[in-house]
Amino acid sequence: MTNVTAERQEKSAVETVSVWIDGQAYDVPKTMPHPVSGEQVGTTMIQACHMHGIDVPYYCYHPKLPVAGNCRMCLVEFGTPALGPDRQPLYNEDGSPQIRKSPRPVIACATPISPGMAIYTQTPEAKQMRESVLEFLLINHPLDCPICDQAGECKLQEYAVDYGKADSRFVEQKVHKPKQVDLGPRIMLDDERCILCSRCIRFTRDIAGDDALGFADRGSYSILTNYPGKPFDNNYTLNTADICPVGALTSKDFRFQMRVWFLKETKSVCTSCGTGCNIMIGSRNDRIYRYTPRENDAVNSCWMCDYGRLNYKWINREDRLREVQQRRDGAPAKTNWSVALKEVAERIESSPSGSIGVVASARLTNEELYLVRRLVQDKDAITDSVPRMGEADHLLVDADKNPNTNGAHATGIAAKKVGADIATIADRIRQGKIKTLLVFGEDVTKHGIEADLLKELDTLVVSDILPNATTERADYLLPGCAHAEKRGTFTNAKGRVQKFMKAIEGPGDARPEWEFLHELVQRKTHDGGSANLPALFNEMAEQVPAFHGLSWGELKDTGAQASL
Amino acid sequence: MAQEYRLILQHADEPGYTNDIECYLRHGGYEGLKKALALEPKTLEDGSVKSGPEQIRDEVRTSGVRGRGGAGFPAARKWGFINHNSGKPIYLICNADESEPGTFKDRQIIYKDPHQMLEGTIIACYANNVHLAYIYIRGEFHEGAEILNRAIREAKEKNFIGKNIQGSGYDLELYLHRGAGAYICGEETGLLESLEGKRPYPRIKPPYFPAAYGLYMCPTIVNNVETLCCLKHVMLMGGAEYAKLGTPNNTGTRIVCVSGTVKRPGYYEVEVGKVTIRELIHDFAGGLPEGRSLQAVIPGGSSAKVFRAGEKFQIKKKAGDGQETVEMDLEDLPYDFDTVVEAGSMSGSGAVMVLDDSVDMIEAIANIAEFYAHESCGQCTPCREGSLWLKKALQRLAHGRGRKEDADYILRIADNIPNGRTICAFGEATAWPVQSTVRKFREVFEARGAEDEARRARETEGAGGVGKEMDVAASSQP
Structure with a gap:
């Protein structure tokens, strides 16, 4: 669901009802959109409580999934307005309405609110029910927290602090169930840890559209399982590890790699396609250990695809470009940034109009593409990006595998049909018209400018992250940074401008492209420009019509819409 | 000496009574249904018209029939939750998943008098504008399933099921579905899940009350075998006449299953509330083995709370215009819906399990x-x-x-x-x-x-x- 429709639905559901939560009156919308169908359905007690910051603990409930109601952790007491014989509400002496308390508790996740309803989340009975549910969940649990990957982000641990007991009174033998169950290529299952909340089943059935998981056996011997001989293998399986409230489902990629409490969490954006799923980068000591989806209802809800999630290993690769290099006597030699940038700026400055070509990847940030544009804007340079089209899916994956095609359009770098001008650049090199080629983040030898053609150039300036046939031929090689190593913004396929923050340091001498591009522009134009990223973004927002009205601060964590 | 009152089991154990349709028809079978289908719309004083089905629902309300499956919920009230104008089909399910330990009453009906159950089911369907109904039978009743399938076939051949039943213009399809051996399938929403081909996980209520979101999310009625059989007799006798059987608010007859340490365990059909637990144990079930004394009674299937021999209960009784509380011994409790609940347990599925002092x-x-x-x-x-x-x-x-x-x-x-x-x-x-x-x-x-x-x-x-x-x-x- 897009943000626009969400806002519209919110506006249409203006009708609010008043409920009492723990003795305090609150207004809540009468209905809210269903997490899957989007249809307006009655607001539940748990939604009413959570929207007012009142904690109701839960395991099986998930705001983005259909309700199952099986864990019973959210049991609360409640009452409804007492009515007199004339069906009119009765009032206490102090004017407050009389409440007829229900003798039975209800689950807050599935019970709709009604006008005047009183919800009690903190009564001794409510707390006792939570204690008993937690006890039931733990009696057969292996309690193997020291070696469990979920430790540190486990809801059993979390609620054990609130509702647990130091000692167990359980003296029977525990139920034993399958362990290390290979559910699929990316997911491992420990049935003994599973609390049978069915979140994973509902996710893969109702969100991913692959009815792949279910329960087998019954009672306390119930197990989660896939179909025999059919591995749990769709492009969204790893989300089940995220929403598993315990350590039952773990990511094969991440398990046993790092204790989660050592991970630094950095807000970022996935770069694997034009969707730009919001992510959290988990890193320690400048090494990335995992991506997890970060909630953004305008983009990816709480999900991301497995491909994007696992597409981080190149960042840690050993062969990352670390040195600034300059070709001397036909061989690349190490130099430093100030020498290289000074000479590159001079080359550009001294190039006659029409003699410069630029291929700048649509994987660069908006700010970087804007600076590239500024760098060559008085040189009548031909610029373009490399198109990367593939398959889209029904949920999150966009056909465009570039994360910032719209940014490349907005800043005037990419041709109308992305990549259409690369052939022109090649022709002009062949014709001897283009003598200087600037390449940012692409191996142009694979995209229409063959290696032999690069020899025709006077100057080839290349910035990249990993070595390739183009970087090998560079006269100036400028090592750049992955998105995880810098700040910036992308404009996703729907025109949403989203910022990401720096999680780790780049390797060696590598510098964020926007930094050295800023320096190049400064050297060439002798204009101070913006030397820090927020200011640079704001400057760009003023200069580039598509970004008018945006500011770095107002992008917040979930981005804002560009006017494309 | 207390006597049985055989209404539902009137013929079941008669010598020569067979479970085929010919035998049933010879014994007045399907007359209740014919009477139901023949009801003409009635114009009331205020000018409104009551259809035949509505009249049947009124009769059932008057009869006071309560569910025989376990909860004792008034059948007419359960039906009353159905919205007849939802635009969705209404389904009816006969719950033949009899599996409460100690209970073996529905089995008698299914095996010995299946057409009575079908007749009751068809009447209920007609009364509630149902055109597709299912019988959900427990997996262990292999033979029962065969018997019922044959009975359904026979009823179709005689046009008691199918298109334009008996020329009335009413259509009904009825299918038998066998469970796979799980007690929970008797729970009505678990049953619905199972019928839909899923694990029989009971549904959360709210929102999934069967009357609103039942089978395939359509309004659905789930009634027990014995409850449906009662309807045939309500139809034939009229609701008011039926309500004279039994005791107020506990009308009709019930088939009580007595088991445990008694000399003559078995099923006994009695007027509800007209016999005591003592009479069930001693008059019907022949009492305890020689030299034994009563230790406990489980009055409504194994899920009911146990009574201990000698327990005394304070039971409210109607006295003139008011109420009086009388102390009653366990064995003096009348076996009905309300008194057993008042005594802190329930008559549940009608299964009385007797435990003498030899039981640990x-x-x-x-x-x-x-x-x-x-x-x-x-x-x-x-x-x-x-x-x-x-x-x-x-x-x-x-x-x-x-x-x-x-x-x-x-x-x-x-x-x-x-x-x-x-x-x-x-x-x-x-x-x-x-x-x-x-x-x-x-x-x-x-x-x-x-x-x-x-x-x-x-x-x-x-x-x-x-x-x-x-x-x-x-x-x-x-």
Whole structure:
């Protein structure tokens, strides 16, 4: 669901009802959109409580999934307005309405609110029910927290602090169930840890559209399982590890790699396609250990695809470009940034109009593409990006595998049909018209400018992250940074401008492209420009019509819409 | 001497009575249905028109028939929840998943008089504008399923099921569906899930009340076999006449299954509330074996709370315009819906289980707990984990590995399962028998735990004090 429709639905559901939560009156919308169908359905007690910051603990409930109601952790007491014989509400002496308390508790996740309803989340009975549910969940649990990957982000641990007991009174033998169950290529299952909340089943059935998981056996011997001989293998399986409230489902990629409490969490954006799923980068000591989806209802809800999630290993690769290099006597030699940038700026400055070509990847940030544009804007340079089209899916994956095609359009770098001008650049090199080629983040030898053609150039300036046939031929090689190593913004396929923050340091001498591009522009134009990223973004927002009205601060964590 | 009143089982055990349609028709079969279908719309004083089906629903309301499956909910009220203008089809399901331990009444009807059940079902369908109905029969009734399938075929051949039934213009299709052997499929929403081809996980209520979101999310009525049979007689006798059977608010007849330590266990059809528990045990079931005395009665299937022999209850009775409270002994309780509830238990599925003094109450309750641990579907936490925990604790106690504190230990587990903490009433079914047995026979449990501890202490002393540490877990059954 897009943000626009969400806002519209919110506006249409203006009708609010008043409920009492723990003795305090609150207004809540009468209905809210269903997490899957989007249809307006009655607001539940748990939604009413959570929207007012009142904690109701839960395991099986998930705001983005259909309700199952099986864990019973959210049991609360409640009452409804007492009515007199004339069906009119009765009032206490102090004017407050009389409440007829229900003798039975209800689950807050599935019970709709009604006008005047009183919800009690903190009564001794409510707390006792939570204690008993937690006890039931733990009696057969292996309690193997020291070696469990979920430790540190486990809801059993979390609620054990609130509702647990130091000692167990359980003296029977525990139920034993399958362990290390290979559910699929990316997911491992420990049935003994599973609390049978069915979140994973509902996710893969109702969100991913692959009815792949279910329960087998019954009672306390119930197990989660896939179909025999059919591995749990769709492009969204790893989300089940995220929403598993315990350590039952773990990511094969991440398990046993790092204790989660050592991970630094950095807000970022996935770069694997034009969707730009919001992510959290988990890193320690400048090494990335995992991506997890970060909630953004305008983009990816709480999900991301497995491909994007696992597409981080190149960042840690050993062969990352670390040195600034300059070709001397036909061989690349190490130099430093100030020498290289000074000479590159001079080359550009001294190039006659029409003699410069630029291929700048649509994987660069908006700010970087804007600076590239500024760098060559008085040189009548031909610029373009490399198109990367593939398959889209029904949920999150966009056909465009570039994360910032719209940014490349907005800043005037990419041709109308992305990549259409690369052939022109090649022709002009062949014709001897283009003598200087600037390449940012692409191996142009694979995209229409063959290696032999690069020899025709006077100057080839290349910035990249990993070595390739183009970087090998560079006269100036400028090592750049992955998105995880810098700040910036992308404009996703729907025109949403989203910022990401720096999680780790780049390797060696590598510098964020926007930094050295800023320096190049400064050297060439002798204009101070913006030397820090927020200011640079704001400057760009003023200069580039598509970004008018945006500011770095107002992008917040979930981005804002560009006017494309 | 109390007498049976055979209405539903009027013919079932007669010599020569067979379960085919010809025999049923010879005995006045399908006359109730014909009467129902022949009802003309009636114009009321205010000018509004009552259709035939509406008139049947009125008769059923007048009859006061209450559900015979376990909850005793008035049938007409259950039907009253159906919205006839939802635009969705209305389904009716005959719940023939009779599986409450101690209950074997529906089986008599299915095996011996299947057409009576079909007739009741068809009347109920007609009354509620149902055109597609199912009979959900427990998997273990192999032969019953065959009998019913044959009966359905016969009824179709005679046009009691199908298009334009008996020329009335009313269409009904009826299918039999066999369960696969799970107690929980008798729970009406578990049944619906099973019928839809899924695991029989009971649905959460709200929002999934069958009357609103039942089978395939359409309005659905689920009625028990015996309840549906009652309708045939309501139709033939008229609701008011039917309501004269039994006692006020507890009308009609019930087939009561008496089992346990009695001389003549069996099923007995009686007017509701007209016989006492004593009469059921002694007059019908022949009393206890010689030399035995009554220890306990489980009055409504194994999920009902146990009564201890000699228990006294304060029962409210109508006296003139007001009420008076009278003290009643367990055996003097009239066997009906309301009194048994007032006494703190329920008549449930109509199964009276008698336990004499030869029965070890701990073994008995461990056995019941084992059943519920085996049958818990596992969907929600308290029932899933609590039922097996109870079974393990009770079996430990039953097998000589008890502890003094086990009575309290077991109660604390059982108290955390029922009273709305679970999705369906299975939570109550698993907890009630244990709670009531431990509370009412507390001294038995405490004495057993103390004995076991003393014996273990002697044994470890005998072994030179080695292994003094009691390791109950290591020795208990998984």
